[in-house]
Amino acid sequence: MKKHLLRGIGVVAILAAMTFGSVSLAGPADDTLNVAMAAEVLDLDYLYTTRREYIILAQLTDATLFTMNPETRGIDPGVALSHEFVDDLTIDVTLRDDVLFHDGTPLTAADVAYTFNWVVDEASESHAHGLISRWLERAEVLGEHSVRFHLRAVNPLIIRDMAQRIPLRKADTYHQGTEVDRDAMAINLIGAGPYRVVRFNPGVELVLERFDDYYGEAPAIRNVVVRNLPDMGTQQAELMTGGINMMFNVPLDVARSLDARPDIDHLSGPDLRVSFIVLDAGGLAVSGGPLTNLKVRQAMNHAVNRPEIAEFLMGGGAAQPIHTACHPVQFGCVQDVARYEYDPEKARALLAEAGYPNGFDLELWAYRERPVAEAVMADLEAIGIKINLRYVQLESLNQARANQDIAAYIGTWGSSGVADTALIARVHFSDTSDRHLSGDAEVVAWVLGAEETADQAVREELYRSAITRIAEQAYWVPLVSYSADYLVTSDLDFPLDDDGVPRLQNARWKQP
Amino acid sequence: MLKYVLQRGALALAVAFTVSLAAFLLLNIATDAAYAIAGEEADPDVIERIRVQYGLDRPLMVRYADWLGGVVRGDFGDSYYWRKPVASLVAERVGTTIKLALSALFVTIIIAIPLGALAALNRNTWVDRSALAVAVAAQAVPNFWLGLIMIILFAVMLPLFPVSGDSTWRHFVMPAFVLGASSVPAVMRLMRTGLIEVMESDYIRTARSKGYRGASLLMRHALRNALLPVVSVLAVQLGQKLGGSVTTENVFAISGLGRLALQSILGADIPTVQLLIFLFALVFVAMNLLADILNAALDPRIRIG
Numbered sequence: 001m002k003k004h005l006l007r008g009i010g011v012v013a014i015l016a017a018m019t020f021g022s023v024s025l026a027g028p029a030d031d032t033l034n035v036a037m038a039a040e041v042l043d044l045d046y047l048y049t050t051r052r053e054y055i056i057l058a059q060l061t062d063a064t065l066f067t068m069n070p071e072t073r074g075i076d077p078g079v080a081l082s083h084e085f086v087d088d089l090t091i092d093v094t095l096r097d098d099v100l101f102h103d104g105t106p107l108t109a110a111d112v113a114y115t116f117n118w119v120v121d122e123a124s125e126s127h128a129h130g131l132i133s134r135w136l137e138r139a140e141v142l143g144e145h146s147v148r149f150h151l152r153a154v155n156p157l158i159i160r161d162m163a164q165r166i167p168l169r170k171a172d173t174y175h176q177g178t179e180v181d182r183d184a185m186a187i188n189l190i191g192a193g194p195y196r197v198v199r200f201n202p203g204v205e206l207v208l209e210r211f212d213d214y215y216g217e218a219p220a221i222r223n224v225v226v227r228n229l230p231d232m233g234t235q236q237a238e239l240m241t242g243g244i245n246m247m248f249n250v251p252l253d254v255a256r257s258l259d260a261r262p263d264i265d266h267l268s269g270p271d272l273r274v275s276f277i278v279l280d281a282g283g284l285a286v287s288g289g290p291l292t293n294l295k296v297r298q299a300m301n302h303a304v305n306r307p308e309i310a311e312f313l314m315g316g317g318a319a320q321p322i323h324t325a326c327h328p329v330q331f332g333c334v335q336d337v338a339r340y341e342y343d344p345e346k347a348r349a350l351l352a353e354a355g356y357p358n359g360f361d362l363e364l365w366a367y368r369e370r371p372v373a374e375a376v377m378a379d380l381e382a383i384g385i386k387i388n389l390r391y392v393q394l395e396s397l398n399q400a401r402a403n404q405d406i407a408a409y410i411g412t413w414g415s416s417g418v419a420d421t422a423l424i425a426r427v428h429f430s431d432t433s434d435r436h437l438s439g440d441a442e443v444v445a446w447v448l449g450a451e452e453t454a455d456q457a458v459r460e461e462l463y464r465s466a467i468t469r470i471a472e473q474a475y476w477v478p479l480v481s482y483s484a485d486y487l488v489t490s491d492l493d494f495p496l497d498d499d500g501v502p503r504l505q506n507a508r509w510k511q512p
Numbered sequence: 513m514l515k516y517v518l519q520r521g522a523l524a525l526a527v528a529f530t531v532s533l534a535a536f537l538l539l540n541i542a543t544d545a546a547y548a549i550a551g552e553e554a555d556p557d558v559i560e561r562i563r564v565q566y567g568l569d570r571p572l573m574v575r576y577a578d579w580l581g582g583v584v585r586g587d588f589g590d591s592y593y594w595r596k597p598v599a600s601l602v603a604e605r606v607g608t609t610i611k612l613a614l615s616a617l618f619v620t621i622i623i624a625i626p627l628g629a630l631a632a633l634n635r636n637t638w639v640d641r642s643a644l645a646v647a648v649a650a651q652a653v654p655n656f657w658l659g660l661i662m663i664i665l666f667a668v669m670l671p672l673f674p675v676s677g678d679s680t681w682r683h684f685v686m687p688a689f690v691l692g693a694s695s696v697p698a699v700m701r702l703m704r705t706g707l708i709e710v711m712e713s714d715y716i717r718t719a720r721s722k723g724y725r726g727a728s729l730l731m732r733h734a735l736r737n738a739l740l741p742v743v744s745v746l747a748v749q750l751g752q753k754l755g756g757s758v759t760t761e762n763v764f765a766i767s768g769l770g771r772l773a774l775q776s777i778l779g780a781d782i783p784t785v786q787l788l789i790f791l792f793a794l795v796f797v798a799m800n801l802l803a804d805i806l807n808a809a810l811d812p813r814i815r816i817g
Contacts, residue, residue, distance in 0.1 A: 040779075042594055043595070049551065050551035050552075050554045051552065127550070127551075127554065183595055203775065204767050227765070229676055229765045230762050230774070230775075231762050233656075233763065234676050234764065234765055237663040237667055237675045237676075238675045238676060240668050241667055241675055393542075394548075395780050396543050398543075398547040402544060413553065427555065
């Protein structure tokens with residue numbers, strides 16, 4: 001009887017599953033790559049956004065003058081065929097003649113000049129304005145496929161900025177007669193990238209389709225659907241049921257656990273993001289406080305067990321201990337600097353020498369990777385520093401730091417995937433940044449000086465001076481580099497690049 | 513009666529404005545919206561430009577007064593994130609939340625009322641104890657956990673329903689159950705207590721002496737009076753569900769007001785948070801008022817005002 005009942009329930013369940021279970025399956029069957037993003041995608045115009053998700057999406061929808069080559073870490077041609085420095089402050093760029101926008105309009109020099117002139121115009125209020133206006137005076141049309149850039153200053157990152165920060169727009173995109181519409185591309189984006197926007201419901205779903213007239217190499221997968229799924233558990237369930245093919249930024253424990261399934265793969269690659277503790281060496285928050293003492297800062301550097309944090313908390317193989325205020329693969333990030341190996345005894349001795357044999361109280365702020373923050377806290381408490389961990393939202397940390405209320409915080413920085421120390425150094429060591437807590441004017445001069453010359457040898461020397469001083473003076477406690485962890489369905493071939501930027505356009509289905 | 517309704521309406525507005533002021537102050541003290549809008553790796557000059565562009569450089573009370581002036585004119589401002597009027601943003605999503613709240617209330621009713629009645633009619637038996645155990649368990653289980661367990665059971669192991677989204681009725685089945693289950697204990701216990709009380713009353717004894725038994729006694733005489741307190745609690749529960757589905761909407765990726773609230777709080781989207789809190793407070797007070805009025809309508813012995 002019981003056996004019959006169970007069998008009956010089983011049959012009903014299968015029938016019900018067949019009836020109701022028309023769950024949309026992602027994958028090769030409909031040539032659709034479904035990916036989940038936890039953070040909401042609200043605006044498709046990368047000129048008005050900065051976050052990581054938008055970098056990923058802009059690569060799908062937009063074309064740029066040049067493109068980054070993640071293997072060589074150099075620059076490849078994009079919409080531009082070539083460029084030439086006429087003199088220190090003038091660059092001529094020759095464009096391809098076969099580039100079309102998603103609405104079929106040919107891309108010309110007028111579009112390129114309009115885009116750059118719009119961004120450099122303060123009225124654009126573009127998020128890229130500050131970056132571009134450091135070096136660009138104006139762009140001028142020389143011919144149908146030739147543009148001249150007049151520079152206001154020498155800058156080593158010009159071509160890189162052109163490659164990574166400025167998606168090209170059609171002329172007059174943001175102007176309707178005399179009216180300015182800065183949101184013109186927020187929803188109904190017309191780019192010139194490998195995918196065009198089919199449908200966009202902000203905060204919910206973005207549907208992209210391969211743009212068959214794309215000038216470059218066509219992506220292998222026809223459709224990409226980006227779904228905003230805020231809950232990691234929901235994302236896992238979608239992945240297990242075939243609702244999505246890919247999860248980003250997967251915590252290590254989740255990744256390892258789901259990797260055991262035959263239909264799911266865990267991919268782990270390097271990432272340019274690093275984590276570190278910024279110390280109030282300049283006494284901005286606490287004048288004359290313990291952190292203004294070099295020996296205290298050195299003690300903190302010796303106290304933290306970076307290798308174990310990298311191996312057990314960050315994991316993935318790609319995460320590594322770091323000893324510099326930059327990612328080791330970034331240009332200018334010299335590695336022959338003072339290193340502070342894990343040595344709690346030495347740390348205690350240094351604290352005692354500094355006049356703190358019983359330690360001191362310290363508020364340590366943090367906003368992500370709580371296990372890492374707690375491990376750091378435990379390591380510092382082991383040498384006698386009594387930590388009050390303030391684990392908060394990033395915005396709260398930013399607010400407190402802007403008010404100079406923070407003596408020490410665990411920061412992270414991804415450098416927007418750019419392998420150049422400039423991307424992390426300027427924002428953390430310029431005199432106008434509230435992130436700069438060292439108060440060291442020489443470091444500021446070196447860091448800013450490295451952005452005022454295009455001579456790479458000179459730049460490297462300037463960064464050498466800055467990075468060496470930061471390490472010697474232990475202004476930071478560098479922690480670890482990140483790994484980029486993904487979960488994908490096992491039918492997906494998704495190559496990972498060294499800069500940690502996921503390039504969905506390179507994904508393809510595995511051959512059965 | 514009218515005077516009472518007007519008084520309570522004024523009270524509702526006062527509560528809503530007080531709550532909105534508290535939320536405004538707390539949000540502004542705790543976070544810097546300019547940083548949130550700019551993103552984690554924005555340049556300092558971008559952050560400064562945003563601060564000026566959105567008027568965040570003005571004194572706090574000037575900004576609140578500005579917002580209040582807008583509310584009086586029916587203008588709740590523009591969302592920092594969605595860059596559109598907050599009122600239209602809320603209008604787009606309110607339908608989904610109402611749909612979810614009503615579905616959840618339906619789930620509560622169909623579980624809690626029969627369960628409460630069953631417990632009352634089988635007082636101090638294993639049936640009663642089991643029903644109480646279910647109620648205690650439902651109260652103890654957090655929504656997010658129940659949501660994930662349901663997803664594993666009914667979307668992963670047995671693919672009956674979609675994991676997330678809100679485009680079809682099937683998307684609402686699991687979230688409605690999760691949200692509805694959280695109200696089961698309160699309603700079920702009230703139903704049980706009310707029915708026990710009613711079943712011991714004189715008029716039920718009279719009905720029994722007239723020969724009424726079983727279902728007819730329950731349906732014709734006992735249930736109406738036992739339901740009186742339940743109806744008012746259901747109204748309050750509906751108010752909570754309209755404003756309190758944050759967790760459920762996030763777990764199931766439902767684009768309603770709850771998810772909007774969380775997105776706005778995390779993103780320091782102050783105008784959106786302001787309107788949502790204002791709205792939630794109004795709805796909550798309004799539902800309490802509705803409960804009072806319903807009680808009065810169902811029980812002539814109750815007079816309000």
